[in-house]
Amino acid sequence: MLECRDLIFHYDRFEPGETPDFSFSFRLAPGECLSVAGPSGAGKSTLLGLLAGFLEPASGSLTWHGQDLLARPPWERGITTVFQEHNLFDQLPVWLNVGLGLAPDMRLTREQRARVQAGLAEVGLAGLHDRLPAELSGGQRQRVALLRALLRASPILLLDEPFSGLDEVTRSGLWDLVRRQKAAGAAVLLVSHDRDDIEALADRCARLDSGRLDSGRLRVDASAQARGS
Numbered sequence: 001m002l003e004c005r006d007l008i009f010h011y012d013r014f015e016p017g018e019t020p021d022f023s024f025s026f027r028l029a030p031g032e033c034l035s036v037a038g039p040s041g042a043g044k045s046t047l048l049g050l051l052a053g054f055l056e057p058a059s060g061s062l063t064w065h066g067q068d069l070l071a072r073p074p075w076e077r078g079i080t081t082v083f084q085e086h087n088l089f090d091q092l093p094v095w096l097n098v099g100l101g102l103a104p105d106m107r108l109t110r111e112q113r114a115r116v117q118a119g120l121a122e123v124g125l126a127g128l129h130d131r132l133p134a135e136l137s138g139g140q141r142q143r144v145a146l147l148r149a150l151l152r153a154s155p156i157l158l159l160d161e162p163f164s165g166l167d168e169v170t171r172s173g174l175w176d177l178v179r180r181q182k183a184a185g186a187a188v189l190l191v192s193h194d195r196d197d198i199e200a201l202a203d204r205c206a207r208l209d210s211g212r213l214d215s216g217r218l219r220v221d222a223s224a225q226a227r228g229s
């Protein structure tokens with residue numbers, strides 16, 4: 001269980017009141033997907049930054065199966081984040097960008113290379129493995145980023161509008177990849193406003209307003225709740 005309790009944050013260079021104070025509380029079980037929506041500036045990226053370890057909270061706790069995550073640097077939290085863009089290393093070819101998910105030192109075994117090729121074929125990128133990110137479309141780049149994140153098989157997956165701008169066929173293929181990750185036990189937090197993405201993936205839906213995401217105030221979407229997790 002990912003448990004975020006009273007995680008409080010304030011951007012330093014501003015006086016209290018100049019920007020919102022953020023306060024986050026929620027629980028997310030393995031195999032569950034919680035979608036988070038909210039108006040621009042509500043604090044969605046701030047929440048992801050706190051969870052991933054790019055921002056440091058003033059107080060509160062963040063645990064995974066009871067283990068303190070706040071004490072760990074980002075790379076030791078078991079969290080993978082996929083942003084809307086800028087996820088790839090520009091100088092590395094597609095296969096190596098994906099391969100980083102399996103071998104962070106870029107020394108892939110023969111078997112790992114085969115898994116990368118199979119994954120690329122699965123997301124419709126089989127012929128593009130030697131291209132550089134700049135030689136891909138936006139949707140193709142996003143598929144590479146998601147494939148890498150999914151091969152990494154982190155227990156916690158943070159998705160920040162990862163499907164926006166993609167066509168329906170591509171999107172539904174990527175939903176399948178995320179569903180498989182859920183079925184393997186990943187806890188997924190999906191920042192999205194897209195009804196279709198939320199319907200396809202979320203077990204519960206929350207709304208962030210004025211810097212607050214609180215499980216006590218969680219607005220649960222009726223259709224998502226009816227589907228169960």
Ligand SMILES: Nc1ncnc2c1ncn2[C@@H]1O[C@H](COP(=O)(O)OP(=O)(O)OP(=O)(O)O)[C@@H](O)[C@H]1O
Nearest residue numbers: 011014019020038039040041042043044045046047
């Ligand atoms: N580095 C920063 N320094 C100071 N304030 C910031 C900083 N980053 C964000 N903010 C402020 O914090 C608030 C939340 O920003 P955040 O980026 O988390 O919102 P968001 O919900 O992700 O918005 P969007 O949907 O537009 O991406 C905004 O009022 C923003 O202006």
